[in-house]
Amino acid sequence: MIYTCTIAPSVDYTTYLPEFEAGKLNRSQQVYYYPGGKGINVSRVLKRLGADSRALGFAGGFTGNYIAQFLEGEGVATDFIPVEDITRINVKIKSANETELNGPAPSISESHLEVLMEKIKKMERGDWFVLAGTLPDSIPIDFFKRVAEICQRGGIRLVLDTSGPALNELIGLKPFLIKPNEHELGELFGIVISDKSDAYSYAKKLVEKGVENVIVSMGGEGALLVAKDLAVSAEAPKQKVVNTVGAGDSLVSGFIASYVKDENPLEAFKYGVASGSATAFRSDLCDKPDVEALLGQVKLTPFHEQDVTK
Numbered sequence: 001m002i003y004t005c006t007i008a009p010s011v012d013y014t015t016y017l018p019e020f021e022a023g024k025l026n027r028s029q030q031v032y033y034y035p036g037g038k039g040i041n042v043s044r045v046l047k048r049l050g051a052d053s054r055a056l057g058f059a060g061g062f063t064g065n066y067i068a069q070f071l072e073g074e075g076v077a078t079d080f081i082p083v084e085d086i087t088r089i090n091v092k093i094k095s096a097n098e099t100e101l102n103g104p105a106p107s108i109s110e111s112h113l114e115v116l117m118e119k120i121k122k123m124e125r126g127d128w129f130v131l132a133g134t135l136p137d138s139i140p141i142d143f144f145k146r147v148a149e150i151c152q153r154g155g156i157r158l159v160l161d162t163s164g165p166a167l168n169e170l171i172g173l174k175p176f177l178i179k180p181n182e183h184e185l186g187e188l189f190g191i192v193i194s195d196k197s198d199a200y201s202y203a204k205k206l207v208e209k210g211v212e213n214v215i216v217s218m219g220g221e222g223a224l225l226v227a228k229d230l231a232v233s234a235e236a237p238k239q240k241v242v243n244t245v246g247a248g249d250s251l252v253s254g255f256i257a258s259y260v261k262d263e264n265p266l267e268a269f270k271y272g273v274a275s276g277s278a279t280a281f282r283s284d285l286c287d288k289p290d291v292e293a294l295l296g297q298v299k300l301t302p303f304h305e306q307d308v309t310k
């Protein structure tokens with residue numbers, strides 16, 4: 001089974017307007033209320049790509065109920081731990097630019113964390129645990145380390161698509177896959193990543209620390225996959241961009257959905273990049289036909305040490 005975990009889910013209030021002016025009254029005609037949060041997006045896309053998963057995390061209030069109902073309506077199994085705080089609403093404004101306003105993560109008590117821990121302990125060898133989205137500072141770093149240790153001992157594939165101080169600690173615990181974007185990778189090392197050659201150098205450092213696969217996503221520039229004996233760059237397909245929210249999560253879903261079939265990292269990477277772009281080219285997350293229509297446009301090129309320019 002593939003489990004996704006979103007510590008801080010959201011309702012993504014997504015609105016499109018031709019012009020958005022900060023500091024003014026703006027009126028929009030087109031709004032969507034998507035269930036959001038990175039793990040939840042991963043589960044939604046997995047379902048569309050034909051892979052079942054179970055969405056875990058913490059949800060509360062009317063927004064928490066809305067998310068659970070929405071997901072169940074789409075056939076995504078959920079097992080959220082109820083919390084008192086109302087699940088946040090994240091505002092996504094699509095105009096000439098994309099503006100995002102993400103609410104704060106809920107505070108999670110120790111007893112709620114232990115409920116999550118018990119669920120993780122019941123996972124089986126060969127399961128996947130995708131921990132995605134912000135990891136709030138209020139949760140002790142030690143908690144995430146315990147989670148990663150359980151995954152390591154139990155043969156559970158740990159996938160991390162997250163940022164925050166806990167990420168640094170988790171790297172050493174040899175996750176199966178991490179997918180930072182270029183900014184998140186830069187933050188991990190306190191530097192700015194400006195091109196694929198930088199991304200390669202730092203992704204390689206993570207592989208040397210024990211991460212099995214690192215995918216650095218770089219928006220319209222595509223992505224880079226680095227593993228022990230593998231470094232490949234992918235160019236993303238070009239089309240009119242509609243909404244990039246969830247593009248990175250779709251990349252993760254596409255990778256996993258393909259990898260579970262035949263454990264081929266190159267095919268999985270290609271499928272992941274096509275999934276990310278398919279999401280960027282539409283309002284909601286991608287569907288399987290969109291992804292497969294783009295597959296032929298994802299070009300993979302081996303990345304060599306000598307390609308590093310700095």
Ligand SMILES: Nc1ncnc2c1ncn2[C@@H]1O[C@H](COP(=O)(O)OP(=O)(O)OP(=O)(O)O)[C@@H](O)[C@H]1O
Nearest residue numbers: 181217218219220222236245246247248249276277
């Ligand atoms: N402008 C774009 N054109 C084509 N493909 C894109 C574009 N933006 C994103 N993608 C696709 O989606 C993938 C992931 O994008 P990105 O690097 O923006 O992820 P991210 O920052 O993690 O996004 P998010 O946090 O919103 O999910 C890229 O590798 C690419 O395949």
Ligand SMILES: O=P(O)(O)OC[C@@]1(O)O[C@H](CO)[C@@H](O)[C@@H]1O
Nearest residue numbers: 010036037038090102133134246
């Ligand atoms: O605040 P976080 O957890 O970093 O990001 C949350 C979020 O921006 O990420 C998803 C897209 O990746 C959205 O559905 C959601 O609103």
